[in-house]
Amino acid sequence: MAETINEPELKNDLYDAVNGEWLKTATIPGDHATTGGFTDLADGIEETLMADFDQLLAGQLDVNSDEMNQFKAFYQLVRDFDKREQDGSKPLKPFLDRIEALNNYQDLSDQLADWILTGLPTPFSLDIDSDMKNSTTYALFAGGPRLFLPDKTYYEAGNQAAQQLMPVFTKMMTQLLTQAGYDDAHASTIVKQAIAFDRSVAPHVKSAEEGADYSKMYNPRTLDQIAASTSQLDLKTAITTLVNGTPEVIITPEPDYFEALNEILSDDHFAAMKSWLLVKTVMGLSSYLTEEQRQTSTIYGRALSGRKEARNQKKAAYDLATGVFDQVVGDYYGRKYFGEAAKQDVHDMVVKMVNVYKKRLANNTWLGKATRDKAVLKLDKLGIQVGYPDQIDALYKQFKVTPASKGGSVLSNVMAFTRIRNLDEFARWNQPVDRTRWEMSAHTVNAYFHPFHNIIVFPAAILQAPFYSLKQSSSQNFGGIGAVIAHEISHAFDNNGSLFDEYGNLNNWWTEADNKHFHELAQNMIDEFDGLAYAGQTVNGKLTVSENIADAGGLSCALEAAKGEPDVDLRAFFLNWAAIWRQKATQEREQLLLAIDVHAPAKLRANVQVQNLDDFFDTFDVKPGDGMYKAPADRVKIW
Structure with a gap:
């Protein structure tokens, strides 16, 4: 509870009466967008666990589970900052090479199921949750991808926030691509094309307000209907491979997106889509690489939230390891x-x-x-x-860390765990729901x-x-x-x-x-x-x-x-x-x-x-x- 209550103010503004004195002096830490309430509790837990896990790494804290031992091994790898600097962008290269090798939609289509299991981006999303009409069984859901800007409304003409944010995003992504090995001109072209593709997607996905209405989420489609939404990618083979079966119904919260997919994935858009895949990949994976790449990858997020600085190296390592x-x-x-x-x-x-x-x-x-x-x-x-x-989810029993001594990097381990998670997720399809x-x-x-x-x-x-x-x-x-x-x-x-x-x-x-x-x-x-x-x-x-x-x-x-x-x-x-x-x-x-x-x-x-x-x-x-x-x-x- 607040230390000082402004009694006369209680009748005019309860919140200010209780919190006003605190608000006058509270300062937001440079790596935060908020302070107080929920944030303070989270910071306290972070401080406690970081101290515990320092002891864990020093061998002063015993753990009694295989899962915690694997966490310890991964945290050691994440905290080996010298090794991350030595690795540079090498761990990222196989994934960029895989995207660069695409010459047409067919090249992506031929490997689509494995591409999704790997954790690489796609111009649609698939996930598993309870069937909205039969909650005892897991169903497949299909939707649109996430946009670069926070919401489709940011792409509307005259949006002031977008006019401020898009240059920040453009600059950050150009820097990340050059750090990943692209020359300035090529990096600039990739970002420009990627934004053009994102803009073509935006009108067809739901806004936050539209997505908040669950009554419009349940739009069942047959596998053939989803497959027919694009002639460029063999969605039918990809889906049946992923779930190891043939779904009779796929739930589509964003039916308008699939009605537009053929137009979005036109031949004219292939180069832009490929650039969009590169940007999504570099954007998503740079935080696992060098300190420069990690810091750069926070620029856009910090502009969005108003955070003045990135998390320090040690806290970022804690975030990464505990997140996985x-x-x-x-x-x-x-x-x-x-x-x-x-x-x-x-x-x-x-x-x-x-x-x-x-x-x-x-x-x-x-x-x-x-x-x-x-x-x-x-x-x-x-x-x-x-x-x-x-009990701990059985999924984590499959997480086995490949140490640096055996060629493991932070990113290679993260992507190995991502594949395990994705395999586990799709294996739930048509299985009984675990409440x-x-x-x-x-x-x-x-x-x-x-x-x-x-x-x-x-x-x-x-x-x-x-x-x-x-x-x-x-x-x-x-x-x-x-x-x-x-x-x-x-x-x-x-x-x-x-x-x-x-x-x-x-x-x-x-x-x-x-x-x-x-x-x-x-x-x-x-x-x-x-x-x-x-x-x-x-x-x-x-x-x-x-x-x-x-x-x-x-x-x-x-x-x-x-x-x-x-x-x-x-x-x-x-x-x-x-x-x-x-x-x-x-x-x-x-x-x-x-x-x-x-x-x-x-x-x-x-x-x-x-x-x-x-x-x-x-x-x-x-x-x-x-x-x-x-x-x-x-x-x-x-x-």
Whole structure:
């Protein structure tokens, strides 16, 4: 919680009253785009684990698993900076040579399955997730590629951010290509062609706002339909090879992209596409090479986020190694710093929040009984994962590091692990879904709800103060982790989660009248946030609606839970809610997130949601004329 509360300001701006003194003095580290809140917790975990892993490399820390021994070997390789300098661009050359050897689309088509397994870029994407209509089985999804700019809207005429960013991107990529061995003129041509190809892709992929609407994700296509989307590449052979079978249905979140693919992959575009493959590859792999290449590869990302400098060499090595072995590191962190007792305590808290939610549903006045009963059933079937998985994903048993003494480089090992990951991913197709599988490591400061699986996941890293602590009162904990827990539960009933039933199937379980009323309430939430001024721009209510519904449901549910405790203190509840959103960020990052992030800015999450709760006005005696006042008729209430 904030050290100093500005009492008079509580009625005008809750967030500033709680965090104002901190905001005056907080400084954003040069290698960060934010400080405070989530970032501070992540920095603390990083500091702890870096110290531990220094001991590990020095032989002063025993590890008790093969996976941790392989992590140690990889971390040693990553930290051998002299070897990385000696290797230079050599580890990258085989991949560039492979792209350079392409003379036409047929050359790519002939090796497409192996190309994808290798981890090389393609002008489309394939991945595996639960079938949206049959959540017990893994299905194949096909979509468009990621763009160079953060969103397709950046390619629209007159976009100011793009006019600033594209020259930075161009300069960085030209430098990276020259560092990889191309002469200046050739590098310049490659980048120019690559941007032209990216621009031809942009109109046909979804924007962040379009992608945030899950109701338009399920577009089933047959294998033949996907294969017919381009005459240049044999997608049918590639797909059947990758999944070792013949999918009857491929789910296509971006059908417009495949309708345009034949036009995108025209003969006239081949040279540009080849350049695009080179740029994507160099952009993606340069951070594994020399220090100069790593530093250069951060220039565009830093311009996007407003970070003043790249991570230092040692921290970047930690990021790289822990990113590759994320679940292994998460298991170590969870067991050492969280433990079974805390795991059970938080699990019990989640169950308590689920029960509060059930009670609220039972007393809901706008849902019909049939819809209410189905909503309660969805909560009964909700999977709960807390702290860390019971065991490390078997995938990591396959990760065997090739040391420098046997010709291994950082990049060669990363690409070997990438192939293992891709083989494992495609082997899941048509297999039973494993709902216990974690998609976030235990040392990640975050939480999530997966609508296709109907599960909520709370990694160990977020389960610390100010979110949760045995030293905090129950009201403080409910204003922190309680609201986060209920937020994730609420995702089961936001505008996207509500489309899926208790098994995670895309299945309309609402009556027509209830569905109509829900969408009217959701529109109120869109209207409440849409157009709010922030960081020189405005909030997109449609883009952020699902997270705002989850915030509102989570906060109101956590409030009810807090009121049920003998030591209830609503002032402490609301103050800690404001404290967990404490953040200072660069303007560049704030503006980027306004364009692409499904979450509203932290300050608005703190302030706007409390204005929907009658108890807030009573607790702080907020009256008409006060900055935080909102008339009862304007308070948005959904869950």
